[in-house]
Amino acid sequence: VVRRPARHSGRVTTLSPTPRSTVRRGKERARTEREELYAVLDAVLVCHLAVVLDGRPLVLPTGFGRDGDTLYLHGSTGAASLRTATAAPVCVAVTELDGIVYARSVFHHSVNYRSAVVHGMAHPVTDDEQKLHGLRVLTEHLAPGSWDYCRPPDRRELAATTVLALDLAEASVKIRGGPPVDDDEDVADDTRWAGVLPLARTWGTPEPCPQLGPHHTAPPPHLTTRTHP
């Protein structure tokens, strides 16, 4: 039985673990607040979408975006993975690495990270207006400000794009932060350095397209003011 939180009630703020979405390993890293799920999903740029194809697993990096309790997934109408994912069970994972945990022992080496795993059925968005909405969500996730700035999709482009919607009813969140957790003897021994090497994503200097005309002297503000995430 898959328990689902009442949606759009504005009151359900905790995740309701199902057998599939219950965190079994590293329970102390599991988070149960829906806001934490949203935060992780919104912070990671690309997801990994898994489907079953001919009885075998297939996982591919995929663009996505979130609006409320809906995850939109993006792809070409020709992609086998997305055809397979249509009205079929999928699993989506997003992961952001925040650092390498250097412990005193090899065994306690770890990573600091934020991750979310979503289970559900992905459904194609077929209505043109809803599809445009899904594409806006996807575009704004990847490139905030681009939707209003750029030429919108025309009829042909819209038809060539698959947008899948996945309900965020069944999901789990795991977050690890902080220093290494070593065995007491190794800490007492105190012969080895231990700590965390933080890892961050940073934006570089925008690289203008070589085909831009000479009057484009600077990128637009929605790009220059971008901070991650």
Added chain:
Amino acid sequence: VVRRPARHSGRVTTLSPTPRSTVRRGKERARTEREELYAVLDAVLVCHLAVVLDGRPLVLPTGFGRDGDTLYLHGSTGAASLRTATAAPVCVAVTELDGIVYARSVFHHSVNYRSAVVHGMAHPVTDDEQKLHGLRVLTEHLAPGSWDYCRPPDRRELAATTVLALDLAEASVKIRGGPPVDDDEDVADDTRWAGVLPLARTWGTPEPCPQLGPHHTAPPPHLTTRTHP
């Protein structure tokens, strides 16, 4: 029929696409050199491991490392995903984002990335010596220099760790780089900025474990000299 390159011959340097590993979408982004597969796998810190569990897809972030044509996957003996992945078909994806491609049109927005997808059967490494070798490969992938510096795994820790080995026979590589590719009319129109916003991982300042003794005034060289990757 799964074609497999002759292994350890030192001569097979190209990937041999099988039906599963043949890149169908974005063929111009597909790479066929085995060295490029190695480079992508070695550059990405964490993989996404997909298995089929009860007929449904499951994908989780997982530590890994590569030695020659063997990918080692890491986890706890208690993890359901790794139990499922043992002697079963798995799919592993690694993805590194290099930038956001801001096109003139929403439709041609994209990302610059390096990705690899590996298909195969994952087999548990049971021999203690081979398991230690696999753990060394996994550790050195995540934290180069840590294996020799840190306390090695003891018998109990070794028993509590699952190491899976996956042959790199069936794999595909996709890489996108460079500026946006817009429609001619949008380029000619020249009313919108287009280009790439580069994205990079950067290491921060090491954060010492609060339990370190006062004589640990600096992290060891294998940490301070780390560059990515």
